Amino acid sequence: MYHKRGLWAIKAKNGGAFPKHEKKAVAAAPAEKPPKFYPADDVKKPLVNKRKARPTKLRASITPGTVLIILAGRFKGKRVVFLKQLTSGLLLVTGPFKINGVPLRRVNQSYVIATSTKVDISGVNVKKFDDKYFGKKVEKKKKKGEGEFFEAEKEEKNTLPQEKKDDQKSVDAALTQCIEAVPDLKSYLGARFSLKAGMKPHELVF
Amino acid sequence: MPFKRYVEVGRVALVNYGKDYGKLVVIVDVIDQNRALVDAPDMVRGQMNFKRLTLTDIKIEIKRVPNKKTLIAALEAGDVKNKWENSSWGRKLIVQKKRASLNDFDRFKIMLAKIKKAGVVRQELAKLKKETA
Numbered sequence: 001m002y003h004k005r006g007l008w009a010i011k012a013k014n015g016g017a018f019p020k021h022e023k024k025a026v027a028a029a030p031a032e033k034p035p036k037f038y039p040a041d042d043v044k045k046p047l048v049n050k051r052k053a054r055p056t057k058l059r060a061s062i063t064p065g066t067v068l069i070i071l072a073g074r075f076k077g078k079r080v081v082f083l084k085q086l087t088s089g090l091l092l093v094t095g096p097f098k099i100n101g102v103p104l105r106r107v108n109q110s111y112v113i114a115t116s117t118k119v120d121i122s123g124v125n126v127k128k129f130d131d132k133y134f135g136k137k138v139e140k141k142k143k144k145g146e147g148e149f150f151e152a153e154k155e156e157k158n159t160l161p162q163e164k165k166d167d168q169k170s171v172d173a174a175l176t177q178c179i180e181a182v183p184d185l186k187s188y189l190g191a192r193f194s195l196k197a198g199m200k201p202h203e204l205v206f
Numbered sequence: 207m208p209f210k211r212y213v214e215v216g217r218v219a220l221v222n223y224g225k226d227y228g229k230l231v232v233i234v235d236v237i238d239q240n241r242a243l244v245d246a247p248d249m250v251r252g253q254m255n256f257k258r259l260t261l262t263d264i265k266i267e268i269k270r271v272p273n274k275k276t277l278i279a280a281l282e283a284g285d286v287k288n289k290w291e292n293s294s295w296g297r298k299l300i301v302q303k304k305r306a307s308l309n310d311f312d313r314f315k316i317m318l319a320k321i322k323k324a325g326v327v328r329q330e331l332a333k334l335k336k337e338t339a
Binding site: 205 | 306307308309310311314315318
């Protein structure tokens with residue numbers, strides 16, 4: 001085994017002895033006092049977990065500007081433009097709203113078919129959108145009132161804040177220009193996808 | 207009733223099963239009752255069972271087992287590619303391939319084109335009907 005591993009050659013190259021690394025100087029650890037108190041029962045420590053949560057791996061077919069087909073939810077069948085992946089792993093997507101009624105929205109990658117049609121998305125700034133933007137608004141706790149209180153709360157919830165409407169408009173403005181440059185793309189995005197007779201999903205190229 | 211497409215040296219055939227599915231190959235020699243030696247410009251010459259081949263109408267002039275260079279020259283001389291692509295069989299296969307490779311967006315555009323064409327046809331038909339009525 002000595003000869004097979006070529007240890008003789010390594011020794012010869014190093015002049016007769018095996019090459020050694022110097023041991024790193026270990027800083028003298030401060031003397032620990034024995035603990036004054038030992039707990040009565042041995043408590044098991046949980047194992048060390050160094051795993052970090054990462055956003056879901058994005059399919060190679062999904063790049064910014066891809067047209068996606070949403071498969072579930074109230075917008076099922078809608079063809080929609082992909083903007084970016086958020087840190088939670090969900091995909092940020094927009095209709096554009098004027099074209100097919102899909103607002104800036106988060107969508108899960110598993111409920112989406114990626115087509116090979118791409119839209120130029122370089123003119124759109126999506127830096128300000130993250131998961132917090134889409135989170136539910138935390139409301140201050142109100143004491144349980146009756147009658148008038150309940151009605152007042154309900155009315156406030158229904159309207160979209162103007163800020164979100166403006167965001168939608170600004171994102172869509174740049175996008176819609178690029179979409180109108182391609183013939184038929186606007187009506188394509190406005191139409192819903194459905195399986196017709198004779199279409200075999202496993203044979204279709206998207 | 208009599209056979210028109212014969213297995214012979216120089217017969218062009220379409221592979222209908224296996225790794226080379228869909229390729230046009232030339233029968234270059236007959237090995238035995240079931241197998242032929244088959245060659246094409248982009249494949250290594252090898253044996254193939256006749257059951258994996260469908261004979262076409264095209265035939266080229268070659269001697270038994272030519273070398274690759276001669277084979278390619280003979281294919282050019284026989285104009286096999288153009289004859290195949292202009293034949294109805296060849297055209298059908300090309301259309302099938304095109305349809306299978308269509309994008310979702312392409313399918314949408316085709317749908318719009320079909321509707322438009324049907325509209326134009328219906329208009330013309332209505333005109334003709336009015337004339338004869």
